[in-house]
Amino acid sequence: MxxxxxxxxxxxxxxxxxxxxxxxxxxxxxxxxxxxxxxxxxxxxxxxxxxxxxxxxxxxxxxxxxxxxxxxxxxxxxxxxxxxxxxxxxxxxxxxxxxxxxxxxxxxxxxSIIDMPSYIFELTEYLKDSFEIRNTIRIILDIDSFNLPLSHSIPIGLIFNEAVTNAIKYAFPDHKNGVITISLKAVKNNKYVLIIGDNGIGLPPDFDPYNNPSLGIKLMHGLSADIDGKFLITNSNGTKITLEFIFNENNSL
Known part of the structure; x- marks a missing residue:
């Protein structure tokens, strides 16, 4: 017990x-x-x-x-x-x-990120009103749906502004009617392509895109380099500007 x-x-x-x-x-x-x-x-x-x-x-x-x-x-x-x-x-x-x-x-x-279709559309509308071209120049947009950070959206926005402004000012002399086509596509392997083309008079015969005194051309080259992009200006039934660049979302975090 x-x-x-x-x-x-x-x-x-x-x-x-x-x-x-x-x-x-x-x-x-x-x-x-x-x-x-x-x-x-x-x-x-x-x-x-x-x-x-x-x-x-x-x-x-x-x-x-x-x-x-x-x-x-x-x-x-x-x-x-x-x-x-x-x-x-x-x-x-x-x-x-x-x-x-x-x-x-x-x-x-x-x-921190910009919806590119919305941004490009609003910037296009601003330029239409700024240059009063709604009755003379038609702008066609073909923009994929994706976002970009400030590091890329600001340079691309400025390049876009320069390219479209140049097309409006120089491609259609004497207020001729014309068309500007704008494409921004996400291709593959994190590659993106911006193409801005017009059906205007094209580039002058002696035009040198790499040694041009124009501030706009220099600005586009410099901004392309900022995002490690490949920038081209060519004659293609008018003037065609192409920007290719790589953006990896994972590396931006």
Whole structure:
């Protein structure tokens, strides 16, 4: 009987010790979980604040760029030199191409990538209105649906702006009717191709795309190099501009 009682006490002691150990362990785990929850809450707050700040930055950049465009437009009213006026107008279009990027980022859920079909469409509409060509030049778009980050969307937007602007200004003299076709395709192996062509008068016989003093041509070459792209200008029943580039989404993260 004594042995039974002794064994019972030992068992009860072990059970109590196990209970207390489990209680202490649960308390430690609860404390750790509370700390993790606090840190997660703090991190979520930081993420929200970061997104708000980025959105506000894009909003302010867009507003500042619009202000610059407005100042340039005001400046043209005091200029009599046609070349100077044209240079300012070209600068306005370049700034608008960048401003539209920041506007779309500010308005979208994502703060780092651009929906290319939407961006190209809106930039095209802006250029149509800027040059007042809706009744003379038809622009045909064929754009695949994909997103690109700022590192690629800004250079491509500026190249697009230069190419379309040149086609509008030079391909159809004397306000002739014409067609500009624009294609942006995701091919394969992370390769993308932008083609902008027109059915205008084509390039001059002595045109050298690699040694041309034009700011627009130099800008397109430089921007293509920024994204390791291959840039070509050719005569093909008009002028044809081709940009090939590689973008690997995994490497951009």
């Amino acid at each position: 004594v042995i039974f009682v002794f064994l019972l006490l030992i068992i009860l002691g072990l059970l109590y010790k196990s209970f207390m150990f489990k209680k202490r362990t649960n308390k430690v785990l609860e404390t750790q979980q509370n700390e993790i929850n606090k840190k997660n809450t703090a991190l979520q707050k930081l993420v929200v604040e970061k997104e708000w700040l980025l959105r506000e930055i894009h909003h302010r950049i867009k507003n500042n760029l619009h202000m610059v465009v407005g100042l340039l437009a005001s400046q043209t009213e005091f200029l009599k030199n046609e070349e100077a006026v044209q240079a300012i107008n070209d600068s306005q279009n370049r700034i608008q191409a960048m401003s539209l990027i920041h506007q779309k980022l500010y308005q979208s859920e994502s703060l």
